[in-house]
Amino acid sequence: MSSDIPGSGSAISQYPDVPAIEQRLHRLVHSPLHALPPDALARYRAWFEQHAAGSRALAAEAEQFIPGGVQHNLALGEPWPLAVSGADGAYLTDVDGNQYIDFLQAGGPTVLGSNYGPVREKVIELLAACGPVTGMLHEYEVKLAKLIHDFMPAVQRFRMLGSGTEGVMAAVRAARAYTGNAHVIKIGGAYHGWSDQVVYGLRIPGTGTLEATGIPAGALERTHELAPGDTDALAALLEKLAEDGGTAAVIVEPVGPESGTYPAPHGYNAAVRELCDRHGALLVFDEVVTGFRLGMGGAQGYYGLVPDLTVFGKCVAGGYPAAGGVGGRRDVMDVFAGGLTAAGKRVFVGGTLSANPLSCAAGYHALLEMDRTGAPAKAGAAGDRLRAGLDALITARDLPYVTYNFGSIVHLHTSGVLHLCLDDPDFFTELNPRLDALGHMSMAFAAEGVITLAGSRIYTSMADTDEVVDQALAAFDRVFAQAQAQA
Template sequence: MIVPVRSLVRSKALFAEALTLIPGGVNSPVRAFRNVGGEPFFAERAAGARVWDVDGNSYVDYVGTWGPAILGHAPEAVLRAVGVAAASGTSFGIPTAREVEMARKIVSWVPSVEKVRMTSSGTEACMAAVRLARGFTGRDKLIKFEGCYHGHGDSLLVKAGSGALTHGEPDSAGVPAAIAGLTLSLPFNDLAAVRAAFEQNRGQIAAVIVEPVPGNVGLLLPEPGFHEGLRTLCDAHGALLIFDEVMTGFRLAKGGAQEGIGVRPDLSTFGKVIGGGFPVGAFGGRAEVMDCLAPVGKVYQAGTLSGNPVAMAAGLAQLAELERLDGFRRLEEVGAALEAGLRGIFAKSARSGSVQLHRRGSMFSLFFTAKPVRNCADAMASDREVFRKLFFGLLERGVYIAPSPFEAGFLSLAHGADEVEETLRAVAEVVPTL
């Protein structure tokens, strides 16, 4: 049964106070709901596929803390592991067995990774991977793709996605022009542009960094041959290929997006799922590249809380449950069911010719446009007002999708037939009003 959201009085009061204490009232820009023209609700608790706000409203959640909650919220196995780990101490600044266990797990699941190092966030992982690529190659320039978000490091906030797009500011103030000038930002799915960039910057490009399946400009799908072409061009020009799998790693498959694509990058970055809901990041790849890191090499990277024992315990428990529950097969099944239901609803509506539904495994996006969405420019041309109406229509019916057309949606193992059915009923009610 669809239960309308009745009140957001406490959320409104908390947001009003937060605005006086926190810039914009939030600790990450996308949470401010700016791209849908409203104010955020404040969460109180979450369990399974649902989240409850401070006013007692319940929502079927398709944000999933922006990706980490692949088992659903508050999974028992993760909570138990966290309790055991925390009881022994929350941080040591000394190596622990769990760090070795996590490294072993990542190396065994991702064939391109021979050695790995933990960080405290995906941003740190991407910053370190870029520095490592520059140190290994002795070059300075970087190729990235418009709308791909690799964290908020200076080199990577050039035509970035995620919060940079949803905030309406594709580039950030405070990034020196000299640093931004070392980053070449190109259209996704455009090998000709990459080829031209290499030709025009011969011997200068250290790496190409890409989300193999971008999820920070909505969900973009790579065209056949795109990643194979990147691999070929990097090899031909002596550059490293970096896959940013902070979002897709351990979500789309055991080996991440690269498993399905069949291309081995030189370096990969991870986060989200491997932390079980705790702050975490990692980067890894070829041993000869990774061995350029201090203390054995000259590329410096460090972190007080890197490999935090509680985060490692949470992540290991989450990965173990994914494996035990045959998680990736089940996620594909629920994703396919949701996709089929959504396609059926839109096919019967007045919007049938003006909506693009993208899905890969447990990630999905809707773009309100008649034109195929291949890249960031196509995504930006979609109808944001229609998305805004969809967002609030679903929110009022207890279904929470990302408060931006430029963010992917996430399913979890806690989403079952009941949650999908409830969601589709809500969508069926809202679509005629768009």
């Protein structure tokens, strides 16, 4: 299944057995909650009180000036957000001097590990030479676009923007302009950034406009959500929309919504490709997380598929700021070609600091280093070791938890909250206890020295040696032991 693009071969050594995982997730959701008992929670809270007072003070100050006390949900944490002062390779250090294994990895981009020295040095060189931005063309813009094309041949042209959100906005607009069609189809549960047209069906499939506060209904009139993995429903919807303005784009995260929280069967993307071709819709791969993490060819290299457009984020600037963009077929991407006389003909995108030399230099050198070192495969091997270890712990303790991985994207579901089904009569009674249990797990993992993404997702990096993974497994097991004792 691997492509022959350098570095892309083995970032996923084994594809998850999706039907078996779905069965286990179903069982998890329908099993009694195996949560941490009150005495364990009290001990973990006491740990924070004794060891994380500096974070607590900063978090209290942040609450006065920052809505909700954090600038991004990734930083949320119980009993309060941890304030980080150092990041290096596999580890984070907080303002109180505690060290943690970093399985958040900034939300995914740092496949080389945090604050990777050789990239940092190139960024410092660039800053010394011309500062972060001039507004003029810079050699690194060209180098980065060309390098992305080398790794992902389907990206014939690349428009660098400031974030994944902007990449999705641009992709949707380009797809509408190019096809002349109106509708956009996304998959329930998937996050494609926060632009008006895609804040729909977030986190839990079927939730539609639940999170669309402040967005006029008209902005979402032509956005549709489908159940993960359901290609029959996609075929039917494409058919129906053909009579009503047609579909401009089907946008998917190739491994499934939320980095595979709802894992996509292996053949899913190929089926979506075929359906898009049949109905004249563009296939957009959102590779904000998978791009370069699943190999230098991204998910498209792994599945051996050619999307019409690819959305990039995070990784494209190697974890440095202003990271995003869209790339793809030359004829589609040319709708962005502009100039001052192009009014009325081009698709308008912009961003004064988009494609600044700093982001492009960071992205270029990060991608080169990832390819040179084989970082995606090394991070994937760490993900494999971690997932196998977690599976063994879960089995040994007879817990209903579910773990699986797409290489360096590891899922660990302990409460099943994300897999509750809206149609289930118990949905509203189960939601809060399961959400709380997940928050408690996340807190316990942190107190035991491991930072995860909200307690249920883990990004490994090249810096995660066997020793780091084994250290993490010991920490997870100390938490699992207490949940087992409770059951």
